[in-house]
Amino acid sequence: LAAPRMFLTFKSPHKYQLRAYIYQARDLLAADDTGLSDPFARVAFMTQSMVTERQKNTLSPTWDQTLIFSEVEIYGNPAVLEVTPPEIYIELFDHDTFGKPEFLGRTKGLPMVKLDPADARTPVLQWYNIKRLDQEGGELLAAFELIKLTGKDLPFLPPKRGDLYIVPNGIRPVMQRTGIEVLCWGVRNMKKFQLSAVTSPSVRFECGGHVQDSCIIKDTRRNPNFPENLLFFDVMLPREELYMPPMNINVKDHRQFGRKPTVGVHTLKSMEEFRIDPMAIESGSATPLVPPIQNSSSVQSSEIIINIPEEPKEKDSPLSIEELDWWSKFYASTNDFEKCKKYHLMKYDTLEVLHTELENSHNYKGFSDFCHTLELSRGKEDNDEEDNTVGEFKGSFRVYPLPPDPSEPLPPRVFQSVPPSDPEECLVRVYVIQATDLQPSDPNGLADPYLEVELGKVKLSTRDEYIPNCINPVFGRLFELKALIPLNKDLKIRVKDYDMLSTDDTVGETVIDLENRYLTKSRATCSLPKTYWEGGVNLWRDSQKPLEILQDYCRKNRLEGPTFINNTTATVGNKQYNLLDFEKNLPASKHWGPENQRLALHILNMTTLVKEHVEARALFNPLQPSIEQGRLHMWVDIFPNSLGPPAAPFNITPRKPNKYVLRCVIWNTKDVILEEESITGEKMSDIYVQAWMSGIDEKMKTDVHYRSLDGEGNFNWRFVFPFEYQLAEQTMVVRKKEHFWSLDATELKTTPKCIVQIWDNDKFSRDDFIGHLELNLNALPMPAKLSRTCKLTMLPDGVNEVKLVSLFEMKHMKGFWPCYDDSTGKRVLTGKVEMELELVTLAEAEERPAGVGRDEPNMYPKLEPPKRPATSFLWFTSPWKTLKFILWRNYRFVIITTLIILLLVLLIGLFIYSFPEQLSRWIVGNK
Structure with a gap:
């Protein structure tokens, strides 16, 4: 039997009217070769659809149109429909004169349902995300209203613009008169368009239907900045930021025969970050060129008597002043005090060690206070290109409300005193300190990193000085380059991996925009140290003195001053500053500069200008752009030639170890435990020291x-240990190959320890371990002068306090040290070693040579053969000594008795043997 069919039949539909308020869209996809589109929207609801008008050559169209679906039949319970209304689909297309429209994306929304036409509720415009497959396609600002037709009067239709309905008041955004200042600074890194270089660009700005064009750059190869860089919009824009139209930026290139192709576009979705307080405009300080000075303790009186104490002298130290270097300052800043003990004790200046890029720290916001860097795209995506970025636009905006009455005067412009836009020749110093956590590039899990620095057409490399087998290399390199900013603004630093047989791999790279640092009001060209030194490790390196910098600061920030009452008191603005307030807790140094310069620097350090630092820049590989490949610790100094030559650069060359020779003379051993028994049962040991x-x-x-x-053991034997030692870091540097097939030696840093062991020699089995001693040359326990006073309490054990000295300071030590065995978990005294330790430099060792053991040259000191007891010999190589000192000494009575007995037995035997014959002869002879 056939299954019965079931039908659902609706008796009568309900009729509704849909009003779709389509206001605008932003950041749509580009479909034309010009990088723009001619978009229109199609709204589909149930079985009906309608389209908006077409907008030409824009990615952010403003339709301001209401689409009215007069009569839409919908089946179902209206109460249910009010809770779950059907969806409305909006599709956007690009109009083409020839061919079908090109699909740009789709979105969907839900209407506000009104079952009573007299419902006073009003729909609110909101942004809907547009997508084309998985690709983001912009946003649509729209609202929807579904009204049930009940026979009552419907709400009034919206007003018309020609034949089209516009979005009615109450739904459309509230407009206000707005001023937009545009700083059109320049374009950068423009790629070729249609095989031709972009050399004469101009920029068109469009916002809310208003357009402004910049002037034309004559030749970007000579100067990529606009000669006239200020534009102004006086437009009506929504009061609420949510409804603000985007700022569309189109870059056109002016070519022969009047051609003006669009070579790059950018859509600035939101202008909120560029809004400023209108009240600040009236006061004339809307965007201060430099941060205000923070509050400080100051002296209010205009006349003051100052008693300046005499600078204390620097205390003596075992380390000389020459051993203080830039690395001492760096390690003191990272709290690694073991590598900078003297610097830390003197409380000298430290620098700021950042854990991120400088432009991302301290609310610097990428140094975009003067101008922003906006990436330009071609518009229409090219699947053949991985990166759709075709250049950069340098500029900024300021948005603020204007008086509603056009007759009222406009507030003062924000962009004033713009610096010159001509290229500036600069000296760039790149200090690369170290890299951390690099991505391994070799099969052994390590890398052979080196640096490559690129600026413009100049490329410097340290390939010949790569660091083998290391993922945390210390580079300590300074690169000096000349740059013509903004023509050469992108500084690229790469960390590459050295390969002998194949192409070197790029571990990662980082890019620094030198122009942003040059233009920022935070003065990121050369950072400020804490104190002003004219010599020593903290030597001033800037091309300007602190007082000059402070004068520029006050001039740009419209502050009065600086006015110096005397060398130690100055007034800036309405604040007075005294040098003693800053330096009363600072240790004085003979390298300090003049008082007025020191005070100027202290005042500058109270601002948010860039302080002396080391930044940590993330490294990225183009093949894995989203995965960090490590960090590069570095900083950059920029010195414009117009400010004069800078001071000498810092010496950040890595600390090189000094070559030393440890001479260890083993004189004697005492109280060594006896491990073996001789054949006669005596306790003994065949002692040697290793x-x-x-x-x-x-x-x-x-x-x-x-x-x-x-x-007791007598040796008179000299050990000679050459090694390399970094005095400042108190570490021994060891270089050795990990495997015999390794091409390069790996450098390791370790504590300088001399390990001494006492062993018992065995000819036919493994030698027996007796005891050992570890001597840290940096923290050496004092030896005992006599054997009987040598005890384990002399050695540090974490419980008892022991006096420790450094052999690098003492140079020479002699005495007894205890050796112990801790195999059971407890130290047991197993012997004492009388040693003489002498530490000499390589030069001293060459002047006073000494051989190993007792070999020539046997000097410093001369070692005579030890006077050992006659019993000290190897038994199977000296049989006569064995008989004399082992058998005869212990068994002489037994041997004599045995010999006597043997002699008596022999005599008796001879008697018995010869007596019968002699007796028979005697009897025969008598007969």
């Missing part, structure tokens, strides 16, 4: 003191 430097595989041994019966 030593080496921690991290260095080469070990040295003394000769063997055989048959020590009382734990």
Whole structure:
């Protein structure tokens, strides 16, 4: 049997009227080769659809149109429809003169349902996201209203513009007179368009249907800035930021025969960050060129007597002043005080170690206070190009309300005193300190990094000085380059991996916009140290003195001053500052400069100008643009030639280790435990001493003191250990290859330790370990002068306080040190070593040579062969000594008795043997 069919039949539909308020769209996709579109919108609801008018050559159209679906039949319960209304689909298309319209994207929305036409509610415009497949396609500002036709009078129709209905008041945004100032600074890094370079661009700005064109740049190869860079809009714009139309930026290139192709576009969706307080405009300080000085303790009286104390002298230290370097300052700033003990004790200046890029710290906002960098795209996407960016626009905006009455005077313009737009030749110093957490590039999980710096057409590389087998390299490199800003504004620093047989890989790179740092009001060209030095490790390096910088600061910020009452008191604005207020807790230095310069620098340090720092820039690889490949710690100084030559640069060359030689003379051992028994049952040991430097595989041994019966060993043996040591960091530098097939040696830093061990020699089995001693040359326990006073309490154990000294200060030490065995978890004294330690530099070692052991040159000191007991010998190589000192000494009575007995037995045997014969002869002879 056939299954019965079931039908759902509606008796009668309900009729509704849909009003679609389509106001505007922004940031639509570009469909034409010009980088623009000719968009229109199609609204589909149930079985009907309508289209808006077409807008020409724009990515942010303003339709301001109401589409009215007069009679739409909808089945179902109106109460249910009010809760779950049907969706409205809006599709956007680009109109083409020839061919079908090109689809730009789709969005959907829900209407406000009114079951009673007299309902006073009003729909609100809102932004709907437009998508084309998975691609973002802009936003649509619209609202929808679905009114049930009940026979009552409907709301009034919206007013018309020609034959089209516009969005009615109450729904459309409230407009107000608005001023937009445009700083049209220039264009950068423009790519070719239609195989021709972009050399004569101009910019068209469009906002709310109003258009302004900039002047034309004559030749971007000579100067990419606009000669006239200020524009002004006087337009009616929505009061609420939500409804603000975008600012459309179109860059056109002026070519031969009157051609003006669009070579780049950018849509600024929101102008909120450019809005400023209108009250600040009236006061004349809407956008101060520099940050205001913060409050400080100041002296209010105009006349004051100052007693300046005499600068204290720097305290003596085991380290000389020459050992203070820039790295001391860096390590003091990172709280790594073990590598900068003297610098930290003197409380000298530190710098700011940032954990991110400088432009992203301290609310600098990318140094966009003067002008922003907006990326330009071609508009129409090219699937063949991975990056659709075709250049950059440099500029900024200021948005503020204007008086509603056109007859009222306009407020003063914000963009005044704009700096010259001519190119400026600068000296750029790039200080690269180190890299951390680099992405490994080699199969061994490490990398061989080196640096490559590119600015304009200049490229510098340290490939010949790559650092092998390291992912946290210390570069310590300074690069000096000349730049013509803004023609050469992008500084690129790459970390590359050295490969011998293949192309070097790029680990990651970072890009610094030098122009932003040059133009910012935060003065990011050369950072400010804490104090003014005219010598020493904190030598002033800027081309301007602090007083000159402070004078520029006051001039640009419209502050009175600086006025110096005397060298230690100055007035800036309405504040008075005294030098003693800043330096009363600072340790004085003989390198300090004049008092007025020091005071000017202290005042500058109270502002938000860029302070002395090291920034950490993230490295990215173009193949993995979203994954950080490590961090590069560095900073950049920019010195315009117009300000004069700068001072000498900082020396940030990595600390190089000094070559030392440790001479260790093993004189004697005492109280060594006896590990073996001789064939006669005596306790004894065949003692020798072994030593080496921690991290260095080469070990040295003394000769063997055989048959020590009382734990005493005599050696007179010299060990010679050459090594490299960084005095400032108190570390020993070891270079060695990880495998025999490794091409380069890996550098390691370790604590300088001399390890001494006492062993018992065995000819036919493994040697027996007796005891050991670790001597940290930086923290060495004092030796005992006598053997009987040598105890384990001399050694540090984390419980007892022990006096420790540095061999690098003492240079020479001699005495007894205890050796112990801690295999059971507890230290047990197993012997004492009498040693003489002498530390000399390589030059001193060459002047006073000394051989290993007792070899020539046997000097400093000369070692004589040890006077060992006659019992000290190897038994199977000296059989006569074995008989004399082992058998005869212990068994002489047994041997004598045995010999006597043997002699008696022999005599008796001879008697018994010869007696019968002699007796028979005697008897025969008597007969």
